[in-house]
Amino acid sequence: xDLQEFVRMGGYAGYVWTAYGxxxxxxxxxWWAARRCESAEQLSAQRRSAD
Amino acid sequence: xxxxxxxxxxxxxxxRLLGKMAPWFGWPALALILIATYWGLVEAPRDYQQGDxxxxxxxxxxxxxxxxxxYVVMAVAAGIGMVWRIKLAHAAAAACAPIGASFTFLAxxxxxxxxxxxxxxxxxxxxxxxxxLILLFLYLGYMALRSSFDDPQxxxxxxxxxxxVGVINVPIIHYSVEWWTTLHQPASVTKLDKPxxxxxxxxxxxxxxxxxxxxFGWAISRRLRGExxxxxxxxxxxxxxx
Numbered sequence: 522x523d524l525q526e527f528v529r530m531g532g533y534a535g536y537v538w539t540a541y542g543x544x545x546x547x548x549x550x551x552w553w554a555a556r557r558c559e560s561a562e563q564l565s566a567q568r569r570s571a572d
Numbered sequence: 573x574x575x576x577x578x579x580x581x582x583x584x585x586x587x588r589l590l591g592k593m594a595p596w597f598g599w600p601a602l603a604l605i606l607i608a609t610y611w612g613l614v615e616a617p618r619d620y621q622q623g624d625x626x627x628x629x630x631x632x633x634x635x636x637x638x639x640x641x642x643y644v645v646m647a648v649a650a651g652i653g654m655v656w657r658i659k660l661a662h663a664a665a666a667a668c669a670p671i672g673a674s675f676t677f678l679a680x681x682x683x684x685x686x687x688x689x690x691x692x693x694x695x696x697x698x699x700x701x702x703x704x705l706i707l708l709f710l711y712l713g714y715m716a717l718r719s720s721f722d723d724p725q726x727x728x729x730x731x732x733x734x735x736x737v738g739v740i741n742v743p744i745i746h747y748s749v750e751w752w753t754t755l756h757q758p759a760s761v762t763k764l765d766k767p768x769x770x771x772x773x774x775x776x777x778x779x780x781x782x783x784x785x786x787x788f789g790w791a792i793s794r795r796l797r798g799e800x801x802x803x804x805x806x807x808x809x810x811x812x813x814x
Contacts, residue, residue, distance in 0.1 A: 527614065531624035536689050540682040541609070544631040547678045548605070548787065551671055555794035562801035570811050 581660050584809040587800045590793040597789035604783030611776035619773075626773075628686040634780045636679035638788060639707060640742050642672035646714075647739035650732035662728035663803060665735060666718060667795035671788060673711035680704055683756075691755055699748035700756035703741060710738040724803060 530537040580586060612630035619626035646668035653661035683701070684694045695701065714731050721727035749758040760768045804810055 530627070531618065533623060533625040533689055536625055536685050537613075537627050540628040540631055540685045541613070543681050543685075544635065544678060547635075547674050551674055551787070551791050554670065555791040555798075558798035559794045559801075560798075562798040566801050566805065566810055569805065 581658055583660060583800050583804050586660055587797055590797050594790050594793040597786045597793060601783050601786035601790055604779050608776045608780035608783055616773050616776055622690060625689050628682055630776055630780050632679060632682040632686055633777060634784045635675045635682060637781055638784050639672060639676035639679045640745060642668050642675060642788060643707060643742055646672060647735045650735040653728060654732045663799040664796055667792050667799050669711050669715050671791050673708060676708040676711060696755050698754040698756060699752035700754050703745040703748050706741055707745060710741060
């Protein structure tokens with residue numbers, strides 16, 4: 522496979538890569554936000570039980 | 573059976589079970605999404621009309637599917653919470669909303685990016701696009717409504733009504749391309765008897781959808797654990813488990 526050809530996406534590079542990039546961003550955000558949601562509550566629960 | 577269900581509904585049990593389940597969703601999800609991305613971008617043949625732009629399908633259709641699927645899960649959870657007064661169900665509904673909203677945003681954004689080269693416009697007010705936008709507002713409205721109450725039980729009940737009423741929008745989105753003349757194309761995959769899309773183009777799509785479903789399983793497990801901790805902040809089991 523020709524790498525340059527692949528990156529060009531038949532002339533639709535801007536559209537295709539933006540769409541995939543956005544998808545990666547949204548998935549990454551979900552990962553980060555879900556983790557944070559869980560760990561923030563774990564932390565505050567720990568603090569309370571330490572009191 | 574009832575005992576098992578009762579146990580499942582108990583917060584400490586659910587909390588532990590979700591913690592055990594999450595990795596079983598997360599890792600396969602990551603693997604499937606990576607495989608489907610490679611397959612969709614590299615292996616799948618170029619579309620004879622749309623060229624490589626059709627590859628946006630592999631992120632657009634799964635996120636659109638998730639946006640509706642998660643809404644139905646949210647509405648069913650809210651309904652269970654209302655009818656049987658199960659707090660865990662309300663917590664699950666609340667955990668669904670931000671994930672669903674993010675997939676709805678993604679479906680709209682990738683659709684818009686796909687629309688520009690294919691239709692010549694980023695946006696039209698046709699039935700499919702408009703009803704999907706309403707879905708986004710339903711999610712956002714649900715979250716705003718929840719956060720406007722200090723009392724979690726009142727927030728649960730009020731937001732559940734919105735979630736349940738809003739579910740009417742899901743079949744509207746699905747059938748919008750049949751009921752109205754839209755710029756958006758009609759379904760080509762969900763015609764199970766005879767999908768009007770080449771089979772080698774379809775495999776990565778299915779993989780991506782399964783990957784997204786598993787990813788949702790992971791995200792809801794994590795969020796629901798946080799949600800349980802927040803609601804059970806003064807419960808005895810939390811102190812005993814440490």
